[in-house]
Amino acid sequence: MSLRRRIADGLGWRFRPEWQDSCAAGAPVPDGGCAGRDCDSVSLRELRPGERGTVSCLADASTQAAWKLAAMGVLPGAELRVVQCYPACIFRIGHAEFAVDERMAAHVRVHRLEQS
Numbered sequence: 001m002s003l004r005r006r007i008a009d010g011l012g013w014r015f016r017p018e019w020q021d022s023c024a025a026g027a028p029v030p031d032g033g034c035a036g037r038d039c040d041s042v043s044l045r046e047l048r049p050g051e052r053g054t055v056s057c058l059a060d061a062s063t064q065a066a067w068k069l070a071a072m073g074v075l076p077g078a079e080l081r082v083v084q085c086y087p088a089c090i091f092r093i094g095h096a097e098f099a100v101d102e103r104m105a106a107h108v109r110v111h112r113l114e115q116s
Contacts, residue, residue, distance in 0.1 A: 053110030
C-alpha cells in the first residue's frame with residue numbers, strides 16, 4: 001500500500017486511484033497521464049481571463065502537484081473561472097481564489113464553457 005493511500009485511509013479520505021483510469025469524457029488515460037488527445041479538453045493555461053471551464057481530469061494524478069490541486073478543490077467536474085493568466089494563473093472555484101504557477105496549471109485539463 002502506498003504512503004499516500006495509507007495517509008488517505010488514516011484521515012478517512014476516499015482514495016481516488018480512478019483518476020488515472022479514465023477521464024470525465026470516458027477516454028482512457030495513458031500510463032504517462034492524460035494527454036487530452038481523446039477529448040476536447042484543453043490545458044488550464046489556454047483559458048484567458050474571464051473564461052470558464054469544467055475540470056475534466058488532472059494530467060498526471062500521481063504527482064504531488066495533483067494532490068495539491070485536489071486539496072484546492074480542483075477535481076473532475078469542478079467549475080472554475082480564470083481571473084488572471086500572468087505571472088501566475090489565478091482562478092476562482094466557488095468563492096475561493098487560488099494562484100498556481102504555469103507548471104501546476106499545466107496539470108489541469110478543462111472543458112471550456114460557453115460565456116454567459
